[in-house]
Amino acid sequence: MFKVIKYEGKARRGKFQCAHGGEVQTPVFMNVGTQAAIKGGVSALDLKELGCQIELSNTYHLHLRPSDDVVRQMGGLHKFMHWDGPILTDSGGFQVFSLAGLRKIKEEGVTFASHLDGHHIFMGPEESMRIQSNLGSDIAMAFDECVENPAPYKYAKDSCERTLRWLERCKAEHDKLNSLPDTVNPGQMLFGINQGATFEDLRIWHMKEIAKIDCDGYAIGGLAVGEPTQVMYDIIDAVEPYMPQDKPRYLMGVGTPSNIIEGVARGVDFFDCVMPARNARHGKLFTWGGAINLKNEKYKLDERSIDERCDCPTCRNFSRAYLRHLFKADEMLALRLAVMHNLYFYNKLTEHIRDALDAGEFAAFRAEYSEKLSERA
Numbered sequence: 001m002f003k004v005i006k007y008e009g010k011a012r013r014g015k016f017q018c019a020h021g022g023e024v025q026t027p028v029f030m031n032v033g034t035q036a037a038i039k040g041g042v043s044a045l046d047l048k049e050l051g052c053q054i055e056l057s058n059t060y061h062l063h064l065r066p067s068d069d070v071v072r073q074m075g076g077l078h079k080f081m082h083w084d085g086p087i088l089t090d091s092g093g094f095q096v097f098s099l100a101g102l103r104k105i106k107e108e109g110v111t112f113a114s115h116l117d118g119h120h121i122f123m124g125p126e127e128s129m130r131i132q133s134n135l136g137s138d139i140a141m142a143f144d145e146c147v148e149n150p151a152p153y154k155y156a157k158d159s160c161e162r163t164l165r166w167l168e169r170c171k172a173e174h175d176k177l178n179s180l181p182d183t184v185n186p187g188q189m190l191f192g193i194n195q196g197a198t199f200e201d202l203r204i205w206h207m208k209e210i211a212k213i214d215c216d217g218y219a220i221g222g223l224a225v226g227e228p229t230q231v232m233y234d235i236i237d238a239v240e241p242y243m244p245q246d247k248p249r250y251l252m253g254v255g256t257p258s259n260i261i262e263g264v265a266r267g268v269d270f271f272d273c274v275m276p277a278r279n280a281r282h283g284k285l286f287t288w289g290g291a292i293n294l295k296n297e298k299y300k301l302d303e304r305s306i307d308e309r310c311d312c313p314t315c316r317n318f319s320r321a322y323l324r325h326l327f328k329a330d331e332m333l334a335l336r337l338a339v340m341h342n343l344y345f346y347n348k349l350t351e352h353i354r355d356a357l358d359a360g361e362f363a364a365f366r367a368e369y370s371e372k373l374s375e376r377a
């Protein structure tokens with residue numbers, strides 16, 4: 001399924017095969033389509049043009065609306081949203097702990113109130129696996145608890161011990177579901193998730209334990225939740241030596257272009273983040289010279305594209321002045337064109353990282369862009 005072709009330091013250039021789509025080239029940035037749509041009016045058809053390799057959808061949101069039963073009856077998520085490439089679904093855990101109200105955690109799972117209408121829902125490892133099986137994604141994520149930052153040590157310890165027990169239950173249920181004759185995607189894979197808040201000893205213990213359970217990949221979860229960036233890097237450095245070399249590694253919910261370059265340098269293969277779409281919706285656009293705010297007065301008569309080095313559909317056709325006008329006039333088209341540019345930029349960023357790794361020049365790429373891309377142009 002996964003093969004590392006080349007190392008440069010800890011950075012890995014790899015290839016990955018899912019039940020849908022061709023070979024995924026890693027490092028890869030997954031494009032977030034929370035409710036089976038990319039916010040900003042971007043469809044699966046657009047994702048093809050934007051160089052997206054893997055789409056990511058949210059279990060929690062799709063379970064609530066339209067419900068995983070509806071998606072299953074419509075032939076699974078690929079058919080429903082008209083995307084034939086790989087799809088990763090998160091477990092719902094993160095949203096249960098960040099969006100839903102009135103949570104009650106027990107050994108069996110979590111009871112929570114829907115953020116839409118307040119009705120009570122129970123979700124545990126088995127429920128999360130069943131929902132993701134109904135969605136028919138290519139990669140299912142294990143059900144975990146993402147603890148708040150900062151977390152007391154005792155709470156973080158109890159929580160990651162429970163998350164380990166939940167992974168064992170996820171694995172058993174996932175194997176069972178995949179073997180059913182009418183399962184939507186019998187080739188669905190399962191990734192385990194490392195937790196342990198910001199405590200390195202818990203993180204390492206937990207990683208060693210989950211590595212004993214035969215998952216198809218391993219993620220580092222519960223980061224980028226408010227801790228300083230250096231703390232995040234230190235945790236990746238601490239955990240990485242205990243992650244299996246022959247399985248893909250996924251840093252969940254991260255991050256800025258600079259965070260991605262630094263994650264790759266620390267041995268991470270998969271990333272996802274809402275940042276490119278969210279920033280775009282506020283007129284904040286990424287360029288190879290740093291970020292710009294398109295709403296700025298100085299772009300009023302600017303005939304140039306967002307980034308003269310970019311050949312995305314937006315930059316090939318429209319000026320900064322036109323896009324600024326669309327934002328000022330609250331036109332929906334502003335969001336769509338801006339989101340398309342930012343997603344293309346992130347997909348291109350990982351492509352450039354892969355090219356640099358292929359050429360044995362990743363260290364030089366990191367030195368040139370890691371700082372620059374985190375600044376304003």
Ligand SMILES: [Zn+2]
Binds near residue numbers: 307313315344
């Ligand atoms: Zn562009």
